[in-house]
Amino acid sequence: MNNTELTLMEIYDKLFNYYGPQNWWPGDTDFEIMLGAILTQNTSWENVEKAILNLKPYLDPYSISKMDENILSVLIKPSGFFNVKTKRIKNFLGWYEQKGFSVNVLREMKTQDLRDELLSVNGIGRETADSIILYAVDKPIFVVDAYTKRLFERIGFEIPKDYDSIQELFHSSLETNTYLFNEYHALIVIHCKTFCKSIGRCENCFLNNCCNFYKNK
């Protein structure tokens, strides 16, 4: 149910036509993407890039898993929450080691099983788990974040409160396609950073003619 005449696919087309392909996630390796998914929690991507730059000489799971926690926390300091994130990275690597540090092992798992296992790791929540599954493991799962809720609520969709219900809304409305989910989430992020900020820049937004938030201003 929604209060807009547009479908989720039509909104995707509008975003894609305006911004073009985003080709996320910005990482050189699958492992870098996984780390980035943890480091980007509560932080802007610019600061994550600084932390990843510090980690570049050690960017393989073996090196990071052996690294002293104090050193790791210093290296990831630019991304904020460095003490918390150090523990989360170590927890994740403890789980990843059981998989032989192999992304191919993850690819062979059923998506739901993989997600359940990731969520059982202390420090990995829904958004982080889904980001890893979509962008590092290349499995089709829609990543929901605060931008997603804000954008579609403003447009006029009746967005459920809980994460899984929002995700189900997208899964049931869109083709199950890794590239589509990848691009859609990236486009939502860039749109919310450009126009649909907490204080919206609606006057210049190309979606304002179909946005309830703008019409009711």
Add this chain to the structure above:
DNA sequence: GCCTATTCCTCTAGAACTAA
């Protein structure tokens, strides 16, 4: 057991203020 509110910690954007 499930749901909600609070806490954690740091950065950023924007507002407010000061000095030239």
Add this chain to the structure above:
DNA sequence: TTAGTTCTAGAGGAATAGGC
């Protein structure tokens, strides 16, 4: 008036505590 600096509120995901 402008430029530079300082201050403040808000954003962000996950864990945890507390209430139902």
